[in-house]
Amino acid sequence: MAALLSIEAIHTAYGLSKVLFGITADIHQGECVCLLGRNGVGKSTTMRSIMGLTVPSQGKIVWKGEDITGWAPHRIARAGIGFVPEDRRVFAELSVWENLDIAARAARRPGPWTIEALFDLFPQLAAIQSRMGGFLSGGEQQMLTIARTLMTNPDLLLLDEPSEGLAPLVVDMLLEKIGDLKKGGLTILLAEQGLAFSLALADRVYVLEKGEVRYTGPSSALRDDKDLADRLLAL
Ligand SMILES: Nc1ncnc2c1ncn2[C@@H]1O[C@H](COP(=O)(O)OP(=O)(O)O)[C@@H](O)[C@H]1O
Numbered sequence: 578m579a580a581l582l583s584i585e586a587i588h589t590a591y592g593l594s595k596v597l598f599g600i601t602a603d604i605h606q607g608e609c610v611c612l613l614g615r616n617g618v619g620k621s622t623t624m625r626s627i628m629g630l631t632v633p634s635q636g637k638i639v640w641k642g643e644d645i646t647g648w649a650p651h652r653i654a655r656a657g658i659g660f661v662p663e664d665r666r667v668f669a670e671l672s673v674w675e676n677l678d679i680a681a682r683a684a685r686r687p688g689p690w691t692i693e694a695l696f697d698l699f700p701q702l703a704a705i706q707s708r709m710g711g712f713l714s715g716g717e718q719q720m721l722t723i724a725r726t727l728m729t730n731p732d733l734l735l736l737d738e739p740s741e742g743l744a745p746l747v748v749d750m751l752l753e754k755i756g757d758l759k760k761g762g763l764t765i766l767l768a769e770q771g772l773a774f775s776l777a778l779a780d781r782v783y784v785l786e787k788g789e790v791r792y793t794g795p796s797s798a799l800r801d802d803k804d805l806a807d808r809l810l811a812l
């Protein structure tokens with residue numbers, strides 16, 4: 578079966594500073610795939626390249642069989658790729674409900690996600706729906722940014738380090754929620770530094786190092802071979 582998304586040998590730079598050196602990866606419908614690697618290896622840049630926020634200088638991004646390299650970010654989003662960036666920025670002056678409502682108005686794709694459906698998924702957000710975005714905890718912000726992106730009914734969700742900086746109990750809660758999304762059939766590309774979080778969710782992993790894919794295989798290979806995991810991540 579053809580991949581939903583193919584990243585084909587992309588090279589991406591910020592000005593003269595080259596960051597990605599031929600990253601190749603693919604994601605099939607219904608899979609959860611993780612870009613795993615330490616800080617600075619190029620995980621976010623890979624996601625930004627998929628979204629058209631930094632356009633690759635070589636290689637291409639193929640979405641549902643179509644070359645989308647160079648498309649404007651809003652067009653890529655409208656084609657069905659939802660991005661939850663690592664900065665978790667929400668509108669501080671708007672309530673939780675208003676943050677979601679704005680996303681609903683911007684979303685032009687039909688699909689299952691409504692504010693009600695998202696409040697079912699995240700009852701914690703329903704409980705604080707009139708609170709201002711500027712008064713949310715890190716975990717609440719993360720739930721809200723995920724919920725806001727789901728409002729656009731994406732076929733693929735890019736999640737950039739969702740667990741970063743969150744307390745262990747909040748991380749467990751997020752793991753469960755992202756697991757629910759996966760069980761619901763959503764295709765997910767995750768970027769993570771932590772092995773435990775990624776192995777708990779991902780079917781397959783790509784381990785990145787200095788802008789290249791150093792290893793790829795099923796999560797079970799890393800789960801079963803601790804030496805391999807240590808070697809890959811203790812670089
Ligand atoms: N806006 C930017 N301008 C210049 N260099 C950047 C920028 N963003 C990231 N980089 C550099 O690109 C490399 C990869 O960064 P990034 O993709 O954010 O890695 P990761 O998400 O894996 O931590 C790092 O060396 C980082 O310093």
Ligand SMILES: [Mg+2]
Pocket residue numbers: 620621622663737738
């Ligand atoms: Mg990053």
